[in-house]
Amino acid sequence: MEPVNQIEGRAYPFGQKNVDTDVIIPAHWLKTITREGLGRGAFESIRKDPDNLFDSAEFSGSPILVAGDNFGCGSSREHAAWALLDLGVKAVIAPSFSDIFSGNAFKNGILTVVLPQAAVDRLVEVARTDPIHIDLENQTVTTPFQDRFSFEIDPFRKHCLLNGLDEVGLTMARDAQIAAFEGTVREERPFLANGVLAAA
Amino acid sequence: MSNAAPRTLYQKIWDAHVVEARDDGTCLIYIDRHLVHEVTSPQAFEALRVSGRKVRRPDLTLAVPDHNLPTTARRDAAGNRIPIADPESAQQLAALERNAPEFGVRLIGDADREQGIVHVVGPEQGFSLPGATIVCGDSHTACHGGLGALAFGIGTSEVEHVLATQTLLLKRSKAMEVRVEGTLVPGVSAKDVVLHITGVLGASGGTGYVIEYTGSVIRDLSIEGRLTVSNMAIEHGARAGLIAPDEKTFAYVQGRPFAPKGEDWDKALAWWKSLATDPGAQYDKVVVIDAADIAPSVTWGTSPEDVLPITGLVPAPESFADASKQDAARKSLHYMGLQPGQRLDSVEIQNVFIGSCTNSRIEDMRAAAAVLKGRKKADNVRWAIVVPGSGLVKEQAEAEGLDKVFLEAGFEWREPGCSACLGMNPDKVPAGERCASTSNRNFVGRQGPGARTHLVSPAMAAAAAVTGRLTDVRELV
Numbered sequence: 001m002e003p004v005n006q007i008e009g010r011a012y013p014f015g016q017k018n019v020d021t022d023v024i025i026p027a028h029w030l031k032t033i034t035r036e037g038l039g040r041g042a043f044e045s046i047r048k049d050p051d052n053l054f055d056s057a058e059f060s061g062s063p064i065l066v067a068g069d070n071f072g073c074g075s076s077r078e079h080a081a082w083a084l085l086d087l088g089v090k091a092v093i094a095p096s097f098s099d100i101f102s103g104n105a106f107k108n109g110i111l112t113v114v115l116p117q118a119a120v121d122r123l124v125e126v127a128r129t130d131p132i133h134i135d136l137e138n139q140t141v142t143t144p145f146q147d148r149f150s151f152e153i154d155p156f157r158k159h160c161l162l163n164g165l166d167e168v169g170l171t172m173a174r175d176a177q178i179a180a181f182e183g184t185v186r187e188e189r190p191f192l193a194n195g196v197l198a199a200a
Numbered sequence: 201m202s203n204a205a206p207r208t209l210y211q212k213i214w215d216a217h218v219v220e221a222r223d224d225g226t227c228l229i230y231i232d233r234h235l236v237h238e239v240t241s242p243q244a245f246e247a248l249r250v251s252g253r254k255v256r257r258p259d260l261t262l263a264v265p266d267h268n269l270p271t272t273a274r275r276d277a278a279g280n281r282i283p284i285a286d287p288e289s290a291q292q293l294a295a296l297e298r299n300a301p302e303f304g305v306r307l308i309g310d311a312d313r314e315q316g317i318v319h320v321v322g323p324e325q326g327f328s329l330p331g332a333t334i335v336c337g338d339s340h341t342a343c344h345g346g347l348g349a350l351a352f353g354i355g356t357s358e359v360e361h362v363l364a365t366q367t368l369l370l371k372r373s374k375a376m377e378v379r380v381e382g383t384l385v386p387g388v389s390a391k392d393v394v395l396h397i398t399g400v401l402g403a404s405g406g407t408g409y410v411i412e413y414t415g416s417v418i419r420d421l422s423i424e425g426r427l428t429v430s431n432m433a434i435e436h437g438a439r440a441g442l443i444a445p446d447e448k449t450f451a452y453v454q455g456r457p458f459a460p461k462g463e464d465w466d467k468a469l470a471w472w473k474s475l476a477t478d479p480g481a482q483y484d485k486v487v488v489i490d491a492a493d494i495a496p497s498v499t500w501g502t503s504p505e506d507v508l509p510i511t512g513l514v515p516a517p518e519s520f521a522d523a524s525k526q527d528a529a530r531k532s533l534h535y536m537g538l539q540p541g542q543r544l545d546s547v548e549i550q551n552v553f554i555g556s557c558t559n560s561r562i563e564d565m566r567a568a569a570a571v572l573k574g575r576k577k578a579d580n581v582r583w584a585i586v587v588p589g590s591g592l593v594k595e596q597a598e599a600e601g602l603d604k605v606f607l608e609a610g611f612e613w614r615e616p617g618c619s620a621c622l623g624m625n626p627d628k629v630p631a632g633e634r635c636a637s638t639s640n641r642n643f644v645g646r647q648g649p650g651a652r653t654h655l656v657s658p659a660m661a662a663a664a665a666v667t668g669r670l671t672d673v674r675e676l677v
Contacts, residue, residue, distance in 0.1 A: 078355035191460035195259035
């Protein structure tokens with residue numbers, strides 16, 4: 001995965017709340033067996049409007065999306081993160097995210113920044129005309145107008161994003177610990193250790 | 201692990217699955233059961249293949265295709281497979297049929313009598329167990345919490361992580377208790393309970409929480425009703441839903457194909473009985489709901505939080521306090537083609553869908569059939585289908601003669617799958633038409649581009665079919 005640190009550029013002044021993953025990428029785009037090319041389906045229903053933000057000359061290709069409360073709610077489809085990535089989005093700023101979406105975004109190197117509603121409102125305003133700067137190392141979002149918003153991020157996620165680490169590889173290195181746990185379960189809760197092959 | 205302090209059900213299950221805890225609170229959590237379907241797994245298997253990794257515990261993994269499968273006949277009279285018309289759907293199914301044997305994972309295939317929606321098949325087969333951690337690349341995995349399992353949806357990268365390591369890196373969520381006390385009035389079902397809860401909490405009210413549903417109403421629900429409630433935990437934003445396992449749960453699980461047997465069963469039972477939340481254990485938040493406030497419910501908008509009693513009126517956007525909700529309501533009403541002040545029970549529908557992981561179990565079939573018996577769908581209802589949640593539900597319903605009730609009422613009786621819950625297979629609602637649907641999401645375009653979804657219980661869907669409009673089922677019983 002590509003390391004993430006400074007993200008700077010224009011931002012979609014989107015601002016909508018409760019944007020679900022069906023809106024981010026409708027179900028008929030989910031029939032792919034690869035991760036690529038989903039940007040074309042991103043926000044499909046919104047992009048039926050010829051004046052939409054995502055295809056406008058000014059905003060198309062922006063690396064940042066400023067969204068409303070509960071962004072990415074609904075279906076667990078990781079295709080939503082892949083679609084945003086393919087659209088060129090590297091960070092989403094919102095007052096809150098669905099748990100599943102923020103996890104999926106993180107695993108694909110998309111930074112999700114949680115800021116209070118007032119800060120998000122201000123960033124939507126700025127984004128209409130000017131770029132936004134996100135500094136992951138220092139956990140700040142700044143604008144050309146001396147706005148400066150600090151955000152919290154899980155230290156492990158920050159570490160992985162800054163260094164582009166692959167979580168599966170990191171966990172596989174804990175094989176001995178996992179095997180030891182499995183041994184304990186086999187002793188204490190054998191009914192959980194025996195899966196479908198044993199019963200078959 | 202012994203722990204003197206009183207703990208919640210959630211914390212007990214969590215504690216029993218911690219492989220390693222980090223200083224920052226992140227834990228490596230062991231996953232007991234992994235359900236896999238065709239939509240969110242191809243990229244995960246592909247990643248394993250590319251990196252030369254194996255499935256660590258194929259024996260704890262079960263693959264079932266459901267999202268893409270057409271619900272029409274799958275084999276012709278001679279037993280040959282009827283090809284799936286959509287080449288992309290066919291490709292995803294073929295990928296699962298290739299990946300499962302390649303990685304040693306058991307597959308319940310499209311023609312097996314046990315096939316169905318993963319969230320129906322898991323409990324039905326005894327694969328889903330109380331106290332277990334269960335994941336699936338599908339947000340309605342919360343469903344299995346109805347058995348007292350810690351079950352939640354994950355994305356494809358996490359599917360890959362679980363396949364490779366049988367674990368996930370997680371932080372413990374906060375714990376919320378949603379206590380529903382009292383007695384449900386006649387005509388009110390588990391679906392109405394969870395729609396009402398979603399209306400009270402809002403679509404993001406449960407974000408960051410695992411919710412334990414408690415109280416006399418939840419205790420009195422059947423296991424199938426509990427699965428319906430927990431299924432929609434995600435619709436109020438919760439990571440997972442949980443209902444304490446009790447004697448009803450144990451009776452439900454016992455004897456199912458993958459359920460523990462003999463000495464294992466005795467050990468399981470002893471552990472399961474120890475899982476209930478201890479007296480004095482603290483939740484981070486408690487919400488109390490009075491059963492008397494719950495009516496047969498229906499959604500009017502494009503978020504599951506847009507819920508009202510069927511006796512209500514379409515709300516005016518100005519009636520909402522916050523500006524962004526007003527804006528959302530305006531957009532919803534425009535999409536739904538509804539006017540503020542309109543009676544919900546005057547809204548005409550053209551389609552009825554009875555099915556989905558929320559409401560496709562045998563009790564749902566019975567509830568709908570009880571309303572439809574001796575009646576016919578209204579002429580303006582163009583399309584009405586019943587899609588049982590699994591082949592076994594279908595067999596049971598047919599043994600009880602329910603299929604005949606549906607067919608005589610003018611419904612189609614289909615093969616199991618996700619069907620019209622989401623627009624991924626041929627079962628779609630046409631643009632601009634309304635559907636009274638027992639599914640879980642009324643999102644824009646969810647049942648097909650431009651489709652207008654009203655979420656209801658199975659009995660309410662049946663009532664709507666009979667009158668051709670959203671209807672208070674109490675008028676028909």
